[in-house]
Amino acid sequence: VGKIMIGDYSFLPCTPAGVMELIKSTGTDIAGKECVVIGRSNIVGKPQAMLLLHNNGTVTICHSKTKDLKEVCQRADILVAAVGRPKMITADYIKEGAVVIDVGMDRDENGKLCGDVDFEDCKDKASFITPVPGGVGPMTIAMLMRNTLTAGKAHHGIE
Numbered sequence: 185v186g187k188i189m190i191g192d193y194s195f196l197p198c199t200p201a202g203v204m205e206l207i208k209s210t211g212t213d214i215a216g217k218e219c220v221v222i223g224r225s226n227i228v229g230k231p232q233a234m235l236l237l238h239n240n241g242t243v244t245i246c247h248s249k250t251k252d253l254k255e256v257c258q259r260a261d262i263l264v265a266a267v268g269r270p271k272m273i274t275a276d277y278i279k280e281g282a283v284v285i286d287v288g289m290d291r292d293e294n295g296k297l298c299g300d301v302d303f304e305d306c307k308d309k310a311s312f313i314t315p316v317p318g319g320v321g322p323m324t325i326a327m328l329m330r331n332t333l334t335a336g337k338a339h340h341g342i343e
Contacts, residue, residue: 185226188234195331200232202323203264203285204239210312212283215240218259222246222273222300223266228287232264253277265300273301275309284310287320 185197207214219241223229233243241262246253248267257263257277263284265273270290278284288300299316307313314320337343 198324198327201327217261219262220260228266271302281311284313
């Protein structure tokens with residue numbers, strides 16, 4: 185994670201790398217966009233913010249003590265939710281046409297797997313939104329495979 189701070193991307197944390205691939209797949213140019221990351225963990229939140237910053241996004245990191253969280257989120261062109269609260273992000277948190285990436289892995293009141301974003305409430309307002317399950321999770325695994333391939337090539341001296 186520390187290497188991201190200095191621009192060394194030889195091995196990226198899998199979930200933030202997967203999120204970047206998802207954002208890029210939308211055709212969205214991150215440069216100049218308002219990016220909000222909800223969550224400040226060392227595993228997702230902080231590295232995610234750095235990757236967005238290194239792609240010239242204007243990044244705000246939010247957390248449990250952020251004042252006026254809803255208003256901050258409403259400014260986001262790109263919103264990454266990694267807060268750990270089931271369906272916390274509803275349509276009134278997001279800007280019309282925003283790219284919404286749900287990193288959450290939660291259980292709802294019925295024990296059903298869900299994310300931090302209320303998908304049904306937000307899907308018509310977002311220009312792109314990831315489901316849970318089936319969104320960021322498979323991309324995390326794909327990035328793990330990419331890191332494994334990179335490590336194998338490096339070990340055998342293959343470029």
